[in-house]
Amino acid sequence: xxxxxxxxxxxxxxxxxxxxxxxxxxxxxxxxxxxxxxxxxxxxxxxxxxxxxxxxxxxxxxxxxxxxxxxxxxxxxxxxxxxxxxxxxxxxxxxxxxxxxxxxxxxxxxxxxxxxxxxxxxxxxxxxxxxxxxxxxxxxxxxxxxxxxxxxxxxxxxxxxxxxxxxxxxxxxxxxxxxxxxxxxxxxxxxxxxxxxxxxxxxxxxxxxxxxxxxxxxxxxxxxxxxxxxxxxxxxxxxxxxxxxxxxxxxxxxxxxxxxxxxxxxxxxxxxxxxxxxxxxxxxxxxxxxxxxxxxxxxxxxxxxxxxxxxxxxxxxxxxxxxxxxxxxxxxxxxxxxxxxxxxxxxxxxxxxxxxxxxxxxxxxxxxxxxxxxxxxxxxxxxxxxxxxxxxxxxxxxxxxxxxxxxxxxxxxxxxxxxxxxxxxxxxxxxxxxxxxxxxxxxxxxxxxxxxxxxxxxxxxxxxxxxxxxxxxxxxxxxxxxxxxxxxxxxxxxxxxxxxxxxxxxxxxxxxxxxxxxxxxxxxxxxxxxxxxxxxxxxxxxxxxxxxxxxxxxxxxxxxxxxxxxxxxxxxxxxxxxxxxxxxxxxxxxxxxxxxxxxxxxxxxxxxxxxxxxxxxxxxxxxxxxxxxxxxxxxxxxxxxxxxxxxxxxxx
Amino acid sequence: xxxxxxxxxxxxxxxxxxxxxxxxxxxxxxxxxxxxxxxxxxxxxxxxxxxxxxxxxxxxxxxxxxxxxxxxxxxxxxxxxxxxxxxxxxxxxxxxxxxxxxxxxxxxxxxxxxxxxxxxxxxxxxxxxxxxxxxxxxxxxxxxxxxxxxxx
Numbered sequence: 001x002x003x004x005x006x007x008x009x010x011x012x013x014x015x016x017x018x019x020x021x022x023x024x025x026x027x028x029x030x031x032x033x034x035x036x037x038x039x040x041x042x043x044x045x046x047x048x049x050x051x052x053x054x055x056x057x058x059x060x061x062x063x064x065x066x067x068x069x070x071x072x073x074x075x076x077x078x079x080x081x082x083x084x085x086x087x088x089x090x091x092x093x094x095x096x097x098x099x100x101x102x103x104x105x106x107x108x109x110x111x112x113x114x115x116x117x118x119x120x121x122x123x124x125x126x127x128x129x130x131x132x133x134x135x136x137x138x139x140x141x142x143x144x145x146x147x148x149x150x151x152x153x154x155x156x157x158x159x160x161x162x163x164x165x166x167x168x169x170x171x172x173x174x175x176x177x178x179x180x181x182x183x184x185x186x187x188x189x190x191x192x193x194x195x196x197x198x199x200x201x202x203x204x205x206x207x208x209x210x211x212x213x214x215x216x217x218x219x220x221x222x223x224x225x226x227x228x229x230x231x232x233x234x235x236x237x238x239x240x241x242x243x244x245x246x247x248x249x250x251x252x253x254x255x256x257x258x259x260x261x262x263x264x265x266x267x268x269x270x271x272x273x274x275x276x277x278x279x280x281x282x283x284x285x286x287x288x289x290x291x292x293x294x295x296x297x298x299x300x301x302x303x304x305x306x307x308x309x310x311x312x313x314x315x316x317x318x319x320x321x322x323x324x325x326x327x328x329x330x331x332x333x334x335x336x337x338x339x340x341x342x343x344x345x346x347x348x349x350x351x352x353x354x355x356x357x358x359x360x361x362x363x364x365x366x367x368x369x370x371x372x373x374x375x376x377x378x379x380x381x382x383x384x385x386x387x388x389x390x391x392x393x394x395x396x397x398x399x400x401x402x403x404x405x406x407x408x409x410x411x412x413x414x415x416x417x418x419x420x421x422x423x424x425x426x427x428x429x430x431x432x433x434x435x436x437x438x439x440x441x442x443x444x445x446x447x448x449x450x451x452x453x454x455x456x457x458x459x460x461x462x463x464x465x466x467x468x469x470x471x472x473x474x475x476x477x478x479x480x481x482x483x484x485x486x487x488x489x490x491x492x493x494x495x496x497x498x499x500x501x502x503x504x505x506x507x508x509x510x511x512x513x514x515x516x517x518x519x520x521x522x523x524x525x526x527x528x529x530x531x532x533x534x535x536x537x538x539x540x541x542x543x544x545x546x547x548x549x550x551x552x553x554x555x556x557x558x559x560x561x562x563x564x565x566x567x568x569x570x571x572x573x574x575x576x577x578x579x580x581x582x583x584x585x586x587x588x589x590x591x592x593x594x595x596x597x598x599x600x601x602x603x604x605x606x607x608x609x610x611x612x613x614x615x616x617x618x619x620x621x622x623x624x625x626x627x628x629x630x631x632x633x634x635x636x637x638x639x640x641x642x643x644x645x646x647x648x649x650x651x652x
Numbered sequence: 653x654x655x656x657x658x659x660x661x662x663x664x665x666x667x668x669x670x671x672x673x674x675x676x677x678x679x680x681x682x683x684x685x686x687x688x689x690x691x692x693x694x695x696x697x698x699x700x701x702x703x704x705x706x707x708x709x710x711x712x713x714x715x716x717x718x719x720x721x722x723x724x725x726x727x728x729x730x731x732x733x734x735x736x737x738x739x740x741x742x743x744x745x746x747x748x749x750x751x752x753x754x755x756x757x758x759x760x761x762x763x764x765x766x767x768x769x770x771x772x773x774x775x776x777x778x779x780x781x782x783x784x785x786x787x788x789x790x791x792x793x794x795x796x797x798x799x800x801x802x803x804x
Contacts, residue, residue: 069673069677069680070694071669071673071674071677072677095677095692097680098676098677098679098680098681099676099677099680099692100688102680102681102683103679103680103683103684103685103686103688103771104685104686104687104688105685106688108656109656109659109660109688110688112656112688113688113691116691117691117692120691120693502725502726505726506725506726506730509727509728509729509730511670511671511722511726511728511763511764511765512726513763513765514763514765514766519763519765531670531674531728531764532728575696593735595729595730595731595732596729596730618729619696620696620697620699620700620728620729620732621695621696621697621699621700621732622697622699622700622729622731622732622735624700624702625699625700625701625702625735625739626735634696634700637695637696637700639702642693642695642705643705643708645693646664646693646705646708646709646712646714647712649662649664649691649709649714650662650664650709650712650713650714651712651713
């Protein structure tokens, strides 16, 4: 074997703390190394050309590039060696940037470490074999999980491109958080007027199948061919018969049910259509409030329903769909702000969340758009907004900025003035974060045109006094303490990953961070991909974002799915397990441990043997470590290859 | 290219590609400085790690071995890290039988976003190995090691 070694300077990123020429000189003495050099930027065009030229000039049969992490540029360099006529798997990387130059400043130690990592890569490469991918057909259908604005956008874009779309929403209606908003910033445009038509488009699109009140039960398979089991929750209303007339909701005697859509602002009935523009506009029964279930008798809705759609005995049902790609768009939920004792911990009815306030402002809300405070129904005059409740606060485990609260608080202060002209808004803030088109102008407008008082400081305490809530806080710009007697306090509660997001991530086999947000493939370059091929992200499930960003990401995720499913055949990764039949004893242990059911038992002249189903194997190598015979080996990560690396390291 | 005398000890890391290798990358991108002793072997999944790899390293002269994978329930391959956990627990119990201090081996879970946690893990484990000092070596250790443990 003739190996070429290329030590990348990465400008000064590596060369600053590693003697690259020294590493190249050491590498020249490693076994089978025929050519060794250092190079300014291996990934740039001249760098790749130099590698290709060296392969041709020196007749190289394998290449090691020591540069950044293989998670970054392994595909880049594999393509480069392929252009020079080598098999793309006759290539190895040594990570001397993220794992060496960026984490230590000692030049001698770094240079020594880099040389050792190159030695390990060379040792592994000597045992590499040429691998060729197989092709398999794809299912041209996409699953979108979550019917908020990001999921709606992804579904519509993918459907417009000709793909079949299955949209799953856990609530009885799509629309997500945006449907709960009264207006949007910075245009103060009507939220339901811009979202509503999109929701109707989803319902009417011939390519979109919508499952509302449904959740993803399980996911199996792999990119191009996922099998998804969807649980349709029992709504106790046959949606094929329900016309959405709403007669049942008028007659329902259980009028103290928790109104999830209206964030608990005012009660609702046990059988509900969440809001007037709901898609699908179908009724569903909330069993925990329904008298038929809690007391065992009622049946009013069944009596009044003109189409006989009510079915108290309905059970959850399941549908199976085959899809080629998946977009997760599960959005966010508000964090539990009642941990804040200083704001009353939930004891004062007139301390509400901004999402509850949004429902009070909305004409389709429980108060018909008249702002009335929950305790006595009075119209508030002095309204205090407190920002960063559960954002930028490590003491409650929420160190991140939720991003949209500064803007919606400004919007709500404007709307307060619009609804109640003689009102006065006070906003306690830490910093005003308004980077966006027209955003900063908007936060200025609320102060200058709408006379909202912005007070830079935190609130230490809220207590009730003579029908008012006294808000005590600091004004850090004035260096004084302030007290405001408020009629209503609105908390800008920060967001967190949607409840159940980690469980869904586990079903999709994607990663999530410590807050439950799904991990993107690369923070800069793969913002909507995940590390699981065929699974993409849109909207706040990846990290909190406002509506324009969510829509943009929905379109971006759709574009990725469209690109993926535009091909009739996909190439499978050949880094998969292989059985050496002559060593296999047919014990079946590999079949038992395989998480993907990718190994089957075959009959070889009357003897059982294992066989890998190539397109199903995902290349984890659990079988490899299980096989007592070493008969099943993971290509590109065989026992001998890993041991060669260990050996290269420990022998010296 | 021997171990840097008096400065470093030989520490081998086996890291899964999806979580911990990514976490080590994240630590690098964030410039979280770490001791230079550790050398990382990238494997697709912690479930790929044959415990014999670790014994091979320890009997071939490694002073410590660190394994890191995805957090339980967050495995890229759904359940590989559960297999890893069982195997490694059993193996750890056998280390004293082989005359190896169990403190020379550790396994942990670090996700791709936990750069700072990775820095902490490396610092602590390196400290632990330095406290134990270099592993005792037979004069002919490589020959002994090649006798029984050449898995695969």
